[in-house]
Structures are given as C-alpha cells and as structure tokens.
Amino acid sequence: MTYALQAKNELVRHNLGNNCCRRAELTAFIHLGGNLQLSGRKLSLNVVTSHAAVARRVFSLFRQTFKLAVPEVLVRKKFRLRKNNAYLVRINDSPKLRELVEQLGLLHEDKTTALQAGDRCCRRSYLRAAFLIAGSLSNPENSYHLEIYTDYLHQAEELAALMLAFGLTPKTIKRKNGFLVYLKESDQIGVFLNIIGAHTTLFGFENIRILKSMRNRINRLVNFETANVNKTVEAALKQMEAIQYLCRLRGLASLTPPLRSLAELRLAHPEASLQELGEMMSPPLGKSGVNHRMRKLVKTAAALAHKESGGQDSVRRGANHKTKGKQQG
Ligand SMILES: [Zn+2]
Known part of the structure; x- marks a missing residue:
C-alpha cells in the first residue's frame, strides 16, 4: 500500500x-x-x-x-x-x-x-x-x-x-x-x-521525520569523530616512527631531558593525543608546548635520517625499510 x-x-x-x-x-x-x-x-x-x-x-x-x-x-x-x-x-x-x-x-x-x-x-x-x-x-x-x-x-x-x-x-x-x-x-x-x-498519518510521519533527523545528526557526529581520530592516529604513527628511528640510531639518552621524557611517553602511549601526553607530564604541559617539543623530535629524526642517507633518504622511508628488514629476517 x-x-x-x-x-x-x-x-x-x-x-x-x-x-x-x-x-x-x-x-x-x-x-x-x-x-x-x-x-x-x-x-x-x-x-x-x-x-x-x-x-x-x-x-x-x-x-x-x-x-x-x-x-x-x-x-x-x-x-x-x-x-x-x-x-x-x-x-x-x-x-x-x-x-x-x-x-x-x-x-x-x-x-x-x-x-x-x-x-x-x-x-x-x-x-x-x-x-x-x-x-x-x-x-x-x-x-x-x-x-x-x-x-x-x-x-x-x-x-x-x-x-x-x-x-x-x-x-x-x-x-x-x-x-x-x-x-x-x-x-x-x-x-x-x-x-x-490525517492525525494517525501525521503521527507516523513525525516519527519517521524525527528518526531521520536523529540518524543524520549521529552520522554527522560519527564522521566528525572518525576524521579526528584518523588524524590523531596518523600523526601519532609518524611520531612513533621518528622516535623509534632516533632510539635505534642514537638512543633516547642522546636527547635533552624534556624531549626524552616526551619521547618515552609517546612510546608508552601510542594512542594518546598530544593533550593527553601533556597531562601525563610532571609538571603538566599544555597542548601547544607538547606540539612544539614533538615537532622538534620529528625534525631531529629527519635531520639525522638526512645525514645518514647522505642527503637522500627520509625518516619515513628509512623507518619503513628497517621494519621490512625485520619482518623478513
Ligand atoms: Zn464548514
């Protein structure tokens, strides 16, 4: 019907x-x-x-x-x-x-x-x-x-x-x-x-209308969250690769204490956001402070990779290459 x-x-x-x-x-x-x-x-x-x-x-x-x-x-x-x-x-x-x-x-x-x-x-x-x-x-x-x-x-x-x-x-x-x-x-x-x-029809109509608008709102929220989570995960992965690279080539002890403590925290909490990492520090550090230190870490790793490869390799490629080697071995 x-x-x-x-x-x-x-x-x-x-x-x-x-x-x-x-x-x-x-x-x-x-x-x-x-x-x-x-x-x-x-x-x-x-x-x-x-x-x-x-x-x-x-x-x-x-x-x-x-x-x-x-x-x-x-x-x-x-x-x-x-x-x-x-x-x-x-x-x-x-x-x-x-x-x-x-x-x-x-x-x-x-x-x-x-x-x-x-x-x-x-x-x-x-x-x-x-x-x-x-x-x-x-x-x-x-x-x-x-x-x-x-x-x-x-x-x-x-x-x-x-x-x-x-x-x-x-x-x-x-x-x-x-x-x-x-x-x-x-x-x-x-x-x-x-x-x-048409009151009965109206009742059913309104129900569907409410359900539809709720569904739309939830979808919008989920998409927004997913996009944010993806961004955080991707950034965290890049940071992990940089830190692991530094760790392998020079050891974390080679870093200044502030960078070292952040690097250790990141390795221990791969899924944490920058803000969460900042809250774990003592004394706690704001998001922009953490961001500043994290960029320094990634930059240091990049500079090191550049030097190691004689000016051709990048951190990412270097790291990927190493992981692959491990898997094969
Ligand atoms: Zn009348």
Missing part, C-alpha cells in the same frame, strides 16, 4: 461534518475530479476517482446531503487513469442536480474564491477532499513531497491561496496536461496533514 493510500484510508473515515463543510467537500471533489456534461439538453455530473473508498464517500455525500437520486457508480478498468480501476460516480439530469450545480456555483469559476473568505472548517474540508481526489504523498522514508493535481490554472491558484491562508507556502508547477500544487518541506507537510485531519 502506498503512503498516500494509507493517508486516504484514514481520511475517508472522517465524519461528514456540518452542512457547510459537506458542501465544501463535495465542491472540491467536483472541481478536482469531476466534470459536467451536457449532451443535447441533458446535464450530467461525473466524479472520477481511483479509490473505491473515495467513490463511496462521494456517493454518500450526494445521497445524504443533497438527497439526490441514488447515483450510478460505474467501475471501469483503466478508465482515464493509467493504473488501477477507476470509479465513476454519475448523477443524471434532474431538477435537483440543476439546483446543486447552481448552489455550488459550478458554472461560475469565480464562485470558488468565496471559499477563501469562508469558514475555517469548510476550508479544511475542501483541502481534505482535494487531497483525497487528486493528492499524493510520498513515503517520508524516501523523500518529502505532497502534491495535488488539477487540470486548471485557476484551481491551482485557488488551492495555493487556501493553503497560504493556513500559513503554508506551496509552489505551483505546470505539467504536460495541468498543474501541480506541492509542498516539499517536511514541517509544512506535517502542518498540511494536521489541517486535513
């Missing part, structure tokens, strides 16, 4: 609510999933959806709220929509249908703007129905994306204005055949789910 379908299954169980809200909901279903047909002098109204549960909701709105003659529900395979079945709720011509068309202002485009000035409850209902009939929501594990599709620009603008009135900042984009009004920020999608009353 897709994430959007989960959300829709929750939303179709909402109470139909006040009369004003039912009207707003039905208007959205007709705007975004319906069409009026006039053949000859006969009028008919169709609402198409790919979800059986949404079709049932449209069906009961027509029947309970507008007492329209039991509408015809047709199931068509691959009708209009590419995948799944499509459910078509059709109302045939009658005085009542004409009254409804008039009441909902379906023949006048500008009638919808009345909704923006209308009650908050109705605006929520409109957005809920818009999402039910034309919305989709991607799984937050993969990406954050919520969109509502419409064939017409004025409806896209209407939807965006309604969302804006709730403090959201949706974007609209033109598609091949119509328009998408969409939200990309996770917190805005959360607000939208709250507005339309």
Whole structure:
C-alpha cells in the first residue's frame, strides 16, 4: 500500500461534518475530479476517482446531503487513469442536480474564491477532499513531497491561496496536461496533514521525520569523530616512527631531558593525543608546548635520517625499510 493510500484510508473515515463543510467537500471533489456534461439538453455530473473508498464517500455525500437520486457508480478498468480501476460516480439530469450545480456555483469559476473568505472548517474540508481526489504523498522514508493535481490554472491558484491562508507556502508547477500544487518541506507537510485531519498519518510521519533527523545528526557526529581520530592516529604513527628511528640510531639518552621524557611517553602511549601526553607530564604541559617539543623530535629524526642517507633518504622511508628488514629476517 502506498503512503498516500494509507493517508486516504484514514481520511475517508472522517465524519461528514456540518452542512457547510459537506458542501465544501463535495465542491472540491467536483472541481478536482469531476466534470459536467451536457449532451443535447441533458446535464450530467461525473466524479472520477481511483479509490473505491473515495467513490463511496462521494456517493454518500450526494445521497445524504443533497438527497439526490441514488447515483450510478460505474467501475471501469483503466478508465482515464493509467493504473488501477477507476470509479465513476454519475448523477443524471434532474431538477435537483440543476439546483446543486447552481448552489455550488459550478458554472461560475469565480464562485470558488468565496471559499477563501469562508469558514475555517469548510476550508479544511475542501483541502481534505482535494487531497483525497487528486493528492499524493510520498513515503517520508524516501523523500518529502505532497502534491495535488488539477487540470486548471485557476484551481491551482485557488488551492495555493487556501493553503497560504493556513500559513503554508506551496509552489505551483505546470505539467504536460495541468498543474501541480506541492509542498516539499517536511514541517509544512506535517502542518498540511494536521489541517486535513490525517492525525494517525501525521503521527507516523513525525516519527519517521524525527528518526531521520536523529540518524543524520549521529552520522554527522560519527564522521566528525572518525576524521579526528584518523588524524590523531596518523600523526601519532609518524611520531612513533621518528622516535623509534632516533632510539635505534642514537638512543633516547642522546636527547635533552624534556624531549626524552616526551619521547618515552609517546612510546608508552601510542594512542594518546598530544593533550593527553601533556597531562601525563610532571609538571603538566599544555597542548601547544607538547606540539612544539614533538615537532622538534620529528625534525631531529629527519635531520639525522638526512645525514645518514647522505642527503637522500627520509625518516619515513628509512623507518619503513628497517621494519621490512625485520619482518623478513
Ligand atoms: Zn464548514
């Protein structure tokens, strides 16, 4: 089951609510999933959806709220929509249908703007129905994306204005055949789910959002630590090689007492940071002091290696060479 379908299954169980809200909901279903047909002098109204549960909701709105003659529900395979079945709720011509068309202002485009000035409850209902009939929501594990599709620009603008009135900042984009009004920020999608009353979905959505942001933070911390540890280990290895080289060629006794004590500490604690080495000294020495002495040690070793090789070898190569010799021997 897709994430959007989960959300829709929750939303179709909402109470139909006040009369004003039912009207707003039905208007959205007709705007975004319906069409009026006039053949000859006969009028008919169709609402198409790919979800059986949404079709049932449209069906009961027509029947309970507008007492329209039991509408015809047709199931068509691959009708209009590419995948799944499509459910078509059709109302045939009658005085009542004409009254409804008039009441909902379906023949006048500008009638919808009345909704923006209308009650908050109705605006929520409109957005809920818009999402039910034309919305989709991607799984937050993969990406954050919520969109509502419409064939017409004025409806896209209407939807965006309604969302804006709730403090959201949706974007609209033109598609091949119509328009998408969409939200990309996770917190805005959360607000939208709250507005339309998808509370169970919102709960799961927030859980995933929190887990994801925690995972990201932990990863960032781990990467940072790893980089630091790697740097420390690499530096310590270089120092160990230099000190071992000095030790082999001249002995640590050849060093001044401050350098000698640091060299001994480093050999005894290969994994310690410079700061830790400084703390082990008596009296303790600050990090920059230790760093200064350590550089002196490495420099001394380098100078010695340079001299020994007649001006060609380096400490590192010299040390590696010696280790290899030992392993072979
Ligand atoms: Zn209302």
